[in-house]
């Protein structure tokens with residue numbers, strides 16, 4: 001594995017020098033200032049690339065070139081948006097960056113109900129609480145069919161807890177759910193959000209998969225011509241929420257994905273946090289199975305609770321056996337003579353990072369540095385014994 005770190009650009013309080021001190025050799029970033037669906041111009045790409053390389057880093061992966069909603073919906077000006085996407089791919093390749101992460105999650109990127117959930121040691125973690133999600137859907141979004149999705153038990157608990165929440169807590173929950181990553185969905189209000197969701201009303205899982213397949217059949221030939229690989233990020237959490245179809249959650253979904261177009265360029269970002277929240281996913285087995293199509297690794301651990309809630313645990317703790325994951329990765333790498341770029345996805349907010357909330361949720365320096373260091377040690381130990 002090569003060690004990388006996500007950087008959100010010049011406005012990120014976690015600077016390139018901080019990343020250097022964490023020991024990473026690669027940086028993962030995007031043109032966060034370009035609106036979704038617009039073309040990434042060469043000049044803009046080079047500015048970011050030069051800043052990264054001036055610090056002695058490689059721009060190891062683009063995360064992400066986002067997919068415009070009209071492409072996911074295959075409606076409106078989607079053909080223009082696909083043409084823009086192709087041009088962005090050609091432009092990044094001409095700058096020498098040929099690895100591109102993306103996701104196909106409708107409306108939102110990852111979704112959590114708590115962004116600062118307090119752990120016993122005083123650090124904080126991202127958390128997805130099923131009851132709070134039900135509260136959001138039933139009482140904040142007021143989605144009519146929400147009560148068809150949740151069990152009676154969950155709905156009863158949601159009703160009870162909602163009745164105990166003060167206005168500030170309700171507002172906090174709304175903010176937490178709507179807070180997408182920078183450059184994805186900013187300043188979203190409930191009415192706008194409801195309209196965005198409503199566009200997916202008649203779209204089934206099969207329809208969304210067909211739209212992903214259509215998109216890939218358009219862009220993968222361009223990738224092949226320019227030596228680019230694409231790597232889809234799985235849905236997070238790996239369940240349907242707010243009535244939106246989620247289509248990259250399981251082993252079967254990944255099999256479907258690679259069947260859409262048979263090319264090494266049609267690849268996967270193997271995120272152990274996202275896939276690990278689904279108890280049916282056997283991660284070491286999936287790493288071996290999809291070895292040929294994995295181009296990028298996100299390593300983090302979630303602790304699954306009963307009823308589908310989970311929180312982000314330390315990288316080596318939680319419901320995923322990180323030893324088995326890293327062992328599978330290193331065995332595949334050895335066999336295939338490859339080195340996958342890896343980043344310690346999210347981390348806890350801890351130590352001095354608790355004094356400020358300026359970093360992006362999940363992307364404070366110290367927690368990720370700790371995760372990276374733990375994984376580095378684990379990998380070293382395993383690599384000496386296989």
Ligand code: DNO
Nearest residue numbers: 064102103109110233236271
């Ligand atoms: C969650 C994160 C995601 C990821 C994007 C990629 O696991 O890694 O926010 O960055 O979904 O498009």
Ligand code: MN
Nearest residue numbers: 271274298345
């Ligand atoms: Mn991830």
